[in-house]
Structure formats: C-alpha cells, structure tokens
Amino acid sequence: MNSYEETYDLVTSHVREAAILESIQELLEWDERTKMPAAGGNYRADQAAYVAGLEHRKQTDPRLGEWLTELAESPLAADQSGDTGTVIRHLRREYDKQTRKPQKLVEELTRAAVEGQQIWAAARKANNFAAFQPILEKMVDLKKQEAAALGFETTPYDPLLDDYEPGESTENIAHVLSNLRDALVPLVQAIAESGQRPDVSILERTYPADAQESFGKQAAAAICFDFTAGRLDSTDHPFCCMLGPNDVRLTTRYDEHWFSDCFFSILHEAGHGIYDQGLPAEHYGLPTGEYVSLGIHESQSRLWENQVGRSRAFWEHFFPSAQQAFPQALGDVTREAFYGAINDVRPSLIRVEADEVTYNLHILIRFELEKALLEDQLSVADLPGAWDEKYMHYLGVASPTADDGVLQDVHWSAGLFGYFPTYALGNLYSAQFFGQAQEDLGDLDAQFRRGEFSNLREWLREKIHRHGKRYSAAELAERITGKPLSHQALIQQLSVKYGELYGL
Amino acid sequence: MNSYEETYDLVTSHVREAAILESIQELLEWDERTKMPAAGGNYRADQAAYVAGLEHRKQTDPRLGEWLTELAESPLAADQSGDTGTVIRHLRREYDKQTRKPQKLVEELTRAAVEGQQIWAAARKANNFAAFQPILEKMVDLKKQEAAALGFETTPYDPLLDDYEPGESTENIAHVLSNLRDALVPLVQAIAESGQRPDVSILERTYPADAQESFGKQAAAAICFDFTAGRLDSTDHPFCCMLGPNDVRLTTRYDEHWFSDCFFSILHEAGHGIYDQGLPAEHYGLPTGEYVSLGIHESQSRLWENQVGRSRAFWEHFFPSAQQAFPQALGDVTREAFYGAINDVRPSLIRVEADEVTYNLHILIRFELEKALLEDQLSVADLPGAWDEKYMHYLGVASPTADDGVLQDVHWSAGLFGYFPTYALGNLYSAQFFGQAQEDLGDLDAQFRRGEFSNLREWLREKIHRHGKRYSAAELAERITGKPLSHQALIQQLSVKYGELYGL
Incomplete structure (x- = not known):
C-alpha cells in the first residue's frame, strides 16, 4: 500500500x-x-x-x-x-x-x-x-x-442553493422554472375554466386507519420497497429517513376522512425509501453511497407518487384491492370516478395540499420571492404584499390571512433558503426520467396493469441509485435522457393526462 | 466561584x-x-x-x-x-x-x-x-x-459482584441466601406435597393481543407509571430502559394463549420504569440521579409484580376489568380461581418461567455454581453434573437435556458473573420494603381494593427513588426498615400467602 x-x-x-x-x-x-x-x-x-x-x-x-x-x-x-x-x-x-x-x-x-x-x-x-x-x-x-463567506460570482442565491443541489446554478434553474411557469399558468387556467369537476367527496368517506395502513404497505411492497430493510410508522408530518444501510424508515399519518393524504404520502416516502435502499450499502457514509441532490431525491418520490401512483394503469391493477380494503367507502364507486377524484386539480392557497399541476406554481412563488430577498430586490416588510400579488397572478387565488399565506411554511424561519426549488426540480426530473423509462422499457402501463413494478425499479437502480454522487444531477439528466433539465417532459405529460381528464 | x-x-x-x-x-x-x-x-x-x-x-x-x-x-x-x-x-x-x-x-x-x-x-x-x-x-x-486486576481481599467474586451491587460483599449475600435456601426448600416441598393444584388452564385460553395491551397499559397507568414520560412496545425478551429523564420505555410480548407472560411482564417492567421516573431528572447523568444497584432496581419491579400484582386485593379491584377485557376467557371464571391460577407454585426447570417461590432457588443454584467456578472449587467440565445435582437437591427436578439445564441462560456466555444474585436480592428487598410500607401506610390491601396505588408509589419515591445513589443498598435497608438485608420478610410473606393458598 x-x-x-x-x-x-x-x-x-x-x-x-x-x-x-x-x-x-x-x-x-x-x-x-x-x-x-x-x-x-x-x-x-x-x-x-x-x-x-x-x-x-x-x-x-x-x-x-x-x-x-x-x-x-x-x-x-x-x-x-x-x-x-x-x-x-x-x-x-x-x-x-x-x-x-x-x-x-x-x-x-x-x-x-x-x-x-x-x-x-x-x-x-x-x-x-x-x-x-x-x-x-x-x-x-x-x-x-x-x-x-462561501463566496459567489453572480448571486448570493448560488452558494445557498448549492447546499441542496450541488453544482446547480441559480441562473439555470431560474430559466427552466420560468419556462415552466409560462406553460403552467395557462394550463391551470384552462383546467379551471373547463367547468369539469370530479366528485372528490368519495375520498372524504370513512377510511379506517388500520385498513389504510395495510393497503398502503401492500402498495409500497408492490412497488418494491423492501420491508425487511425498512418499516412504516405514523407521525405528524410524513418523512422518510435512512438510519443506515438496510434500515430505511417511512412514515405517514392517518386521516380517516381523507384517503389521499395517507396513501400518497406512503407512495411518496416509499419512493424516497426505494432510492435510499438502492444506494450501494458498502459505500454508506462515502459520497459514492450518497444521494445526488434533494432534487434527484424528490424526483424518485414524485415518480412513484405521481407518474406511477396517480396513473390510470396503476389503479387498473389496484382498484379492486382498494375496494376490498375499503368496502364501505368504495363499494359503489367506479374506477374512473376514483381516478378522476385522485387527480382533482384546483388552484388553492396551501402548498402541501396542492395537486401535482398547481404544486409547481406554489414553489415558483417561493423561489422568486426568496431570491429577491437575498438579492435585495425585495424587503421583508414588503414580502406579504408580494406574496399575495403572485398568488393572484399565478393561481388566481387570494390569501385572506397570513397564516394561510406567507406564514404557511416553516422553511424560511429555519434558514432553509434555496431549498424550495428542489421540490419543483424533483417534479421536472421525475417527468424527464419517467419519459425515458417509457422509451427504454416498452409499455410500462401494461406492466403496471399487471402489478409489475420491478422493471421500473431496476431501471432506476441501474440508471440512478447505484451511482451515489458519482454524477451531478445535471450530468445524470444528460446521461440518462440525452437532454439537459427542462420543463418540457413535465408539461407534455401533464398536458396529455389532464387534457384527457378535463376535456381540454 | x-x-x-x-x-x-x-x-x-x-x-x-x-x-x-x-x-x-x-x-x-x-x-x-x-x-x-x-x-x-x-x-x-x-x-x-x-x-x-x-x-x-x-x-x-x-x-x-x-x-x-x-x-x-x-x-x-x-x-x-x-x-x-x-x-x-x-x-x-x-x-x-x-x-x-x-x-x-x-x-x-x-x-x-x-x-x-x-x-x-x-x-x-x-x-x-x-x-x-x-x-x-x-x-x-x-x-x-x-x-x-480490580483487587480483592477474600474472594474474586467480590469485585465482580460490585459491578452490579456496589459495596455489597459476597460473604454477606452468601450468608443471607443460604438462610433463604434453608427456609425455601421445605416450603417448596410442603407446597408440592399438599396435593392442591390450581387450574392453570384458564390462563391458557384465548387472550387477544390488543386486549392484553390495553389491559396491561391500564394496570401500568393505575400503579402510576407515567405514560406522558414513557411508552410500551413489544419485543422478544421484555425489558425496561431509560432513554433520558422523562423518557422511559417499557416492553412486553404477547402470547395469546398464556395470560401471565405479558401481564406480569408489564407490571414488572413498569416497576422498573416507576423507579426510573422517580429518579431526580435534574441529576440525570450524575450518581445522585442514578439507581442504587441492580438488586434495588429489581426490588422495585418485583414489588409491583408480586407483592402488589399477585395479591388478592389487587385482583379484588382489577378482576372485573379483566373479565371485561377478556370476556371469552374469563367470563365463567371466579376471582378466587383466577387468583389461585396466577399463584401456581411448582418446581420446574426453567428459571424465567418460575413462580415467585421457586424462582429464588434457581438463582441460588447459579450463585453457588458461579462462585465455585471463580474460587476454583469447581471446574467448567464438572459444571453440568453439579447443576443437575443441585436442581435435584433444591427443587426435586432433573434436567433431561442441557439446553433446558445448564445452557438455559445467556449470562455466563456474556461474562455476567455476579449478576444472578441481584435477582434474589431484588426479591428480598422488595419483601422487606413492602413489609415496612404496610406498617407505614396503614391498610394497603384496602387501598389496592379501591384501585389506589399512589400512596405506595409516593412512599417508594420518598424513601428510595429520589435519593439516587446517595445511600448504598445496605444503607437504604437499614434506614428504611431498621434492619439489614435478611431472608425473613420474604419467607414470612410467602409462608402466610402460600400457607393459606395451599392449606399448609
């Protein structure tokens, strides 16, 4: 040696x-x-x-x-x-x-x-x-x-963003996210103006907590979260954490009168957990065994939650089990009505309750505001006004009170500036990766209909998980999809899905 | 300063x-x-x-x-x-x-x-x-x-015992435990020869795990274990641990066809937990905030498990709740039949399954053997023979195989020599303290019948818990009961209780 x-x-x-x-x-x-x-x-x-x-x-x-x-x-x-x-x-x-x-x-x-x-x-x-x-x-x-103290060339936002999205630049994400905003605002408007509204009240019927737990675990196991190296517990604000190699803990919460909260939290956290379980255990503690960035981590949770878990094909497989698990709530519901309800899109005030379409606009608002604060383009005193203006402009909603408006998130109070955009980057990467997986793996919908998710899990492991921090997020996107980070895949997928659902 | x-x-x-x-x-x-x-x-x-x-x-x-x-x-x-x-x-x-x-x-x-x-x-x-x-x-x-390396004057057993029972001497406990043995062996024989046998099959009926959990928690809360500063979980081998001041974790296990295992584990561990919760939180981490010795810790668990939890008065209060919790198992059982069954005494091979009378003889055997090993009075090769001889002599039972005999405990393999006697010391101290509490607090049975356990808990806190390691176990016994450690209180209590139960 x-x-x-x-x-x-x-x-x-x-x-x-x-x-x-x-x-x-x-x-x-x-x-x-x-x-x-x-x-x-x-x-x-x-x-x-x-x-x-x-x-x-x-x-x-x-x-x-x-x-x-x-x-x-x-x-x-x-x-x-x-x-x-x-x-x-x-x-x-x-x-x-x-x-x-x-x-x-x-x-x-x-x-x-x-x-x-x-x-x-x-x-x-x-x-x-x-x-x-x-x-x-x-x-x-x-x-x-x-x-x-950390040093920067163009904007103080750069070194802060770097904590969560190593190697990424504010300029690049500002560009991508503004493209996203410009395409999303009209889509959200078109949905709102379509006059179509699914009946979400079916998701507010009684869903017993123990049945939610076992149905959620069944789904998490089906998408290949390994329960011999992980578990699921309940908490106030769901999260996933890795306590070591082969020990990944998912959490959720149970609202007996709102199906979506628990179930999609489980899929989301299981997506994070599948990434953690796919990192090479022998490299645990070294960069070669660590996740790339928060954006990439979020792409894994969003992919299983949205691209998979909110797809029609997924429920073609799972809806009969859901009816068995919740006979009183779902016995008289059709699969299509259920599929519509879990994909309800409507502009709202609260980020954490937002659907997959409007969610990104909530993030954009925070990104633009925190960037302006750090670049001295906005004072803290003017923040509430700027907040309300953007909500009206992008989402067409007005916050009646600060607790449901500018005070709704913990992040800024905890000093987490530069964190918010990683949520939107997660959505963008998930769409981009999923689009490529569809090209590489043939008819994914047909696989989901048969309850087969392991091809997709293996593809993610092979393309992303096993590399640890070997490649940056930007490099991964280029290597896997041949394209840089962009709004296009997400907008394309959302337009097709919601165009059909809302008759646009 | x-x-x-x-x-x-x-x-x-x-x-x-x-x-x-x-x-x-x-x-x-x-x-x-x-x-x-x-x-x-x-x-x-x-x-x-x-x-x-x-x-x-x-x-x-x-x-x-x-x-x-x-x-x-x-x-x-x-x-x-x-x-x-x-x-x-x-x-x-x-x-x-x-x-x-x-x-x-x-x-x-x-x-x-x-x-x-x-x-x-x-x-x-x-x-x-x-x-x-x-x-x-x-x-x-x-x-x-x-x-x-640690140094000793009379026996190498002294410095090892000191790890668990600080300040105690081998000579003293050998003396006390041999008195205990000489009084116990004839009591066990008399019970065996009485010809009376309670019907323990009522404890082998079906006791659903969730009902066991809620009934056990109800009892633990009633004897004043504080669940805002502790919790109960399931495990393979029940234990109690203190994760910090105001955070004490009890554990138990659920056998749906054996009532006693779970319930008395909960009472036992809650007794440990009540001691931990009674140590002064502001002294956590200092000797003034630490338990006296393993023997004193065990005295607290045994007191709640045996002197309280296996008493007739305790069940005069709790038996109706038990019948409500387990209507199928206990609906047709009388309180006296139940009381007899949970106090079944019979010589057996396995320490951890032994009743409160014979248990001490299991400990005596181990103490005498491990002391002999360390003092070169016995070779490891001769251990199985010596083991079998003592079991026949003290308990009148023969181990057909080593796994149920000399190989049944993990302690020696883990190097825990000097640990075993603390189990018997716990039984002795619990009897001695409980006898004194009966003198100090008036009619404890009447209090138990009314479901009142807080006087006893406060007495233990005042006399024992709040002092941390201020006094040694021997000093505590003298201060509280005016007497040194002795076999008398335990023998006296067992003789009265089992004399009545077995018509001796």
Whole structure:
C-alpha cells in the first residue's frame, strides 16, 4: 500500500465515523417524530446538540483538510467519476464549504433557526406577520453573510442553493422554472375554466386507519420497497429517513376522512425509501453511497407518487384491492370516478395540499420571492404584499390571512433558503426520467396493469441509485435522457393526462 | 466561584456528556429490540461499538482522574451523602474500577462476550455443552484476571459482584441466601406435597393481543407509571430502559394463549420504569440521579409484580376489568380461581418461567455454581453434573437435556458473573420494603381494593427513588426498615400467602 492509499484509508475511516454520528442523529429525529413521549423533548434536544457538535468537529477536523489536499494531487483523484475520484472531489468540496463559514456565524445561524421556528409557530398561530418580521429580517441578513463567506460570482442565491443541489446554478434553474411557469399558468387556467369537476367527496368517506395502513404497505411492497430493510410508522408530518444501510424508515399519518393524504404520502416516502435502499450499502457514509441532490431525491418520490401512483394503469391493477380494503367507502364507486377524484386539480392557497399541476406554481412563488430577498430586490416588510400579488397572478387565488399565506411554511424561519426549488426540480426530473423509462422499457402501463413494478425499479437502480454522487444531477439528466433539465417532459405529460381528464 | 467549584463543574459537564452517549446507546438498543428491521443489524453493531468507544474514552479520560483526585480532598467531598459528596465518591470509585482494568483485558473480555454468546446460542440449539465448554473456560479465566486486576481481599467474586451491587460483599449475600435456601426448600416441598393444584388452564385460553395491551397499559397507568414520560412496545425478551429523564420505555410480548407472560411482564417492567421516573431528572447523568444497584432496581419491579400484582386485593379491584377485557376467557371464571391460577407454585426447570417461590432457588443454584467456578472449587467440565445435582437437591427436578439445564441462560456466555444474585436480592428487598410500607401506610390491601396505588408509589419515591445513589443498598435497608438485608420478610410473606393458598 503506498502512502496515497494509506491517506485515502484515513479519510474514509474518518468520514465513515462522521456518518455513524449522522445516522445516530437520524435515529434521534425519527424516534422524536414517531415514538418519543412528549416529556422527553428537552433531553432529546441536548442529545441532538451534542451529537451535532461531535459531527461538526469531525467534518471540520484540520487533518481531514490536509489529507484531502494531499489526495487532490494524487492519481486516486484523477478519474473524476471513479470511486476514489468521486469521494475525494466531493469531500474536498464539502470540507471547503464547512470551513469557510466562520464558527461565530454558524452558531448565530443555529440560534436564529431555533428561535425563528419558535417565533414563526407563534406568529402563524396568531396570524401576525409583524411578529415574525424582525427575526426573518435577521435570518435573511445572516444568510447573506453566509453566502458572502462561501463566496459567489453572480448571486448570493448560488452558494445557498448549492447546499441542496450541488453544482446547480441559480441562473439555470431560474430559466427552466420560468419556462415552466409560462406553460403552467395557462394550463391551470384552462383546467379551471373547463367547468369539469370530479366528485372528490368519495375520498372524504370513512377510511379506517388500520385498513389504510395495510393497503398502503401492500402498495409500497408492490412497488418494491423492501420491508425487511425498512418499516412504516405514523407521525405528524410524513418523512422518510435512512438510519443506515438496510434500515430505511417511512412514515405517514392517518386521516380517516381523507384517503389521499395517507396513501400518497406512503407512495411518496416509499419512493424516497426505494432510492435510499438502492444506494450501494458498502459505500454508506462515502459520497459514492450518497444521494445526488434533494432534487434527484424528490424526483424518485414524485415518480412513484405521481407518474406511477396517480396513473390510470396503476389503479387498473389496484382498484379492486382498494375496494376490498375499503368496502364501505368504495363499494359503489367506479374506477374512473376514483381516478378522476385522485387527480382533482384546483388552484388553492396551501402548498402541501396542492395537486401535482398547481404544486409547481406554489414553489415558483417561493423561489422568486426568496431570491429577491437575498438579492435585495425585495424587503421583508414588503414580502406579504408580494406574496399575495403572485398568488393572484399565478393561481388566481387570494390569501385572506397570513397564516394561510406567507406564514404557511416553516422553511424560511429555519434558514432553509434555496431549498424550495428542489421540490419543483424533483417534479421536472421525475417527468424527464419517467419519459425515458417509457422509451427504454416498452409499455410500462401494461406492466403496471399487471402489478409489475420491478422493471421500473431496476431501471432506476441501474440508471440512478447505484451511482451515489458519482454524477451531478445535471450530468445524470444528460446521461440518462440525452437532454439537459427542462420543463418540457413535465408539461407534455401533464398536458396529455389532464387534457384527457378535463376535456381540454 | 472558587477553584474546587470550577473543577466540580468540569467533572459534572464531563460525566453528563458521557451520560448522553450512554442514553444514545440505550436508544440504539431499544430500537434494535423493538423496531429495527432485521437487515439493519450489521450497521447497528457498528453504531453501538463506535458509541461504546466514545463513552469509554470519556470514562477513562485522565483529566477526569486528576479532577477527582483534587476534589477528594476538598470540602465538597466532606459530606458523604450530600449532593457533591455523593457525586465525587461514586465517580472516584467508578473511575478507579474503569482504569484498573488493562485495556488489553477489556478488549479480550468484549471479544469473548460476543463470541461466547454466539457459541452459546449454537450450543444451546444443538443441546451440546461440550461445544460451549472451551469458551466458557476462557471466560471464567478472563473474569478471574479481571477480579485480580480490580483487587480483592477474600474472594474474586467480590469485585465482580460490585459491578452490579456496589459495596455489597459476597460473604454477606452468601450468608443471607443460604438462610433463604434453608427456609425455601421445605416450603417448596410442603407446597408440592399438599396435593392442591390450581387450574392453570384458564390462563391458557384465548387472550387477544390488543386486549392484553390495553389491559396491561391500564394496570401500568393505575400503579402510576407515567405514560406522558414513557411508552410500551413489544419485543422478544421484555425489558425496561431509560432513554433520558422523562423518557422511559417499557416492553412486553404477547402470547395469546398464556395470560401471565405479558401481564406480569408489564407490571414488572413498569416497576422498573416507576423507579426510573422517580429518579431526580435534574441529576440525570450524575450518581445522585442514578439507581442504587441492580438488586434495588429489581426490588422495585418485583414489588409491583408480586407483592402488589399477585395479591388478592389487587385482583379484588382489577378482576372485573379483566373479565371485561377478556370476556371469552374469563367470563365463567371466579376471582378466587383466577387468583389461585396466577399463584401456581411448582418446581420446574426453567428459571424465567418460575413462580415467585421457586424462582429464588434457581438463582441460588447459579450463585453457588458461579462462585465455585471463580474460587476454583469447581471446574467448567464438572459444571453440568453439579447443576443437575443441585436442581435435584433444591427443587426435586432433573434436567433431561442441557439446553433446558445448564445452557438455559445467556449470562455466563456474556461474562455476567455476579449478576444472578441481584435477582434474589431484588426479591428480598422488595419483601422487606413492602413489609415496612404496610406498617407505614396503614391498610394497603384496602387501598389496592379501591384501585389506589399512589400512596405506595409516593412512599417508594420518598424513601428510595429520589435519593439516587446517595445511600448504598445496605444503607437504604437499614434506614428504611431498621434492619439489614435478611431472608425473613420474604419467607414470612410467602409462608402466610402460600400457607393459606395451599392449606399448609
């Protein structure tokens, strides 16, 4: 073993230990959100803070920087998308980002995020934006300082976006998302003006929680989520987390008078979980075993939730089972009526309740506003007005109150600027990948009708999951579809599906 | 703040960090035994080993030794049972024990325990003691080395016992336990010869798991286990663990054709949990917030399981609820028949299935044998013969095979020598404390009949829980009951109860 290889081993041992700490952090959070008795919260915060400190020390250990500097010039770094090249390139990048932020700023950001979320929750409850404004101003200022510390060429939005979508540029996504907006607004209008409305009340009948759980698990297993290496629990706000290789936890919630919430949460989180389960376990803790970006992660959840789970072919297979699971609610419902109801499109105020068409406009509004805040094109004081204006302009709806408007999301209070667009990127990538899968795998609808989902799962594993962070999101799109990220595949799929449903 | 107080703060911060690591270890184990998907096991072992390493480094940090040496001479250490005196005394003691063991021996013991448990499991399955003998010989040898490293005056059993029962002596418990044996053997014989047998088949009827869960939770809540600071889950081998202040997890298992297993596990673990919940939360991580010893912990579980949960008065309150919860199984059963069945006493081979009378003889056998092994009075090769002889002598039963005999317990394979007697000490202390509570609190049976358990819980909290490790087990017994540890209270209670039940 030569000296480079020894140094490489030091690096991988070091970051695998950091990954153990991160996996423990995930367990602390999973348990807090699914099992922990309420009174345990204070100590749980102490535990999480202590582990975060250990993890931060690992990530910013100067020895790691020295090892990575040494390796950057070595033959091990030469092949950028080889195993060692991928590991060295990404770790170097991450180490630089971590160490460029002054410790004092990191601590101020952490404190402001904790305080911000508390103030936000109270302000939202009181429907009072003014109470939230000062801490949001502070947070915007701190995020600008963070962007300055990280460095940028054109916009402070770039280095913040990079936390979630490594290597992506604000300019590029602004371009793609504005194309998306320009195509979506008229589609949403056309649907609204079609005068057609499915009967969604059938989804508001009684759906017993235990039947929802077993039906949801049946569907998640059918699309190849592996329950020997994962599980499903209930929580307040559904999420998926990876506690380690071969241990992926899905969560959902049960509303006995709204079918869609639980079921599509399960499919969505199972999509995330299938990606996590497809990452190479032996690379766990290294960039070669990590997901590409939040946008790519979201593309996997959206693909199973929307392209698959809201398709007619999916329900041609599953509707009889649904009728068996919920005989009282669905016994007298036709498959087509059900298919229409789960694909109801209507402009609304609340992002998390939005359908797959209008959802992207909610994201666009947030992206445009947070970008303007960071680029000093908009003041926090003017944010509510700008919010309402965009909702009227893009979706044709007016927020009567701030709690259902500008105060509805936790993200800004927690300092998550640059996060929102990844939701829309997920929708774009999912459409683009699914379109390619249809070309590569023949008649997918026919497979779904037979309850066969493993070809698609294998295709995703082969094309995306197994590579870890070897390729960036943009590179993956080019490699898999031969095209850069674009609005076209999504718009094309939505136009066909909803054109037929709404007679456009 | 003077220099001693500053040093004291360094010490408490340091050990509170070690306690966070220990609490994380508990969470890793709780999750592994209740929730984790099977495939997650390999990585879970990596996580646990890494955290154990961090914890060990904390506990043996030379700075801690220096601080404690400095404090040992300070005024803060003067009052042995004051807050600071208790903390300094116990930490010093623990630090000395930890650092007296050579690192190489610690690692050998860890490896032998992992290997030992694997070999034991296979040997038990194959009913083959010879396959287990070599690793057990190695383990006995390592434990003797450990005892030598820790130092002892009369027997190598002393320093090992001290891990579980700090400050207790082998000589004393050998004396107390032999008195117990001499009184128990004739009582067990008299019961066996009485010719009376309750009809236990009523406990083997169908008890649906969900009804067992809700009935068990109802009982645990009634005896004042606080479910806002704890929860109940299912597992293979029931246990209780404390994940932090205000977060105590009980577990049980459900056998739909054996009422006692689940229900008395819940009461037993809730007894442990009530102790954990009664420890002062603000002292969590310090000796002033820790349980006294395993024997005292077991006294709390046994008191609620046996003295309370197997009493006639308890069922005078709960039997109507039990009939409601299990109408098919208990609708035609009288309370007295039920009371007789849950108090069936019969000599048997398996410790974990033993009743409250014969249980102690199982423990005595193990204590006498493991003491003899460590004191070179018995060779591992002769262990199976000695085991069978004692079972015949004390309980009048013969083990037909090793898996139901000398191979039935995991403890020795894991290196837990000195652990077994704490089970019997728990029974002795529980009887002694309960006898005193009856004197202090008036007619406890009348309170139980009315479903009132809070006086007893408060008494335990006041007398035992709130003190943490301020007093040793022996000191507690003297303070609370005015008497040293003895077999008398237990024998007296068992004689009255079973004399009446079996017409002795």
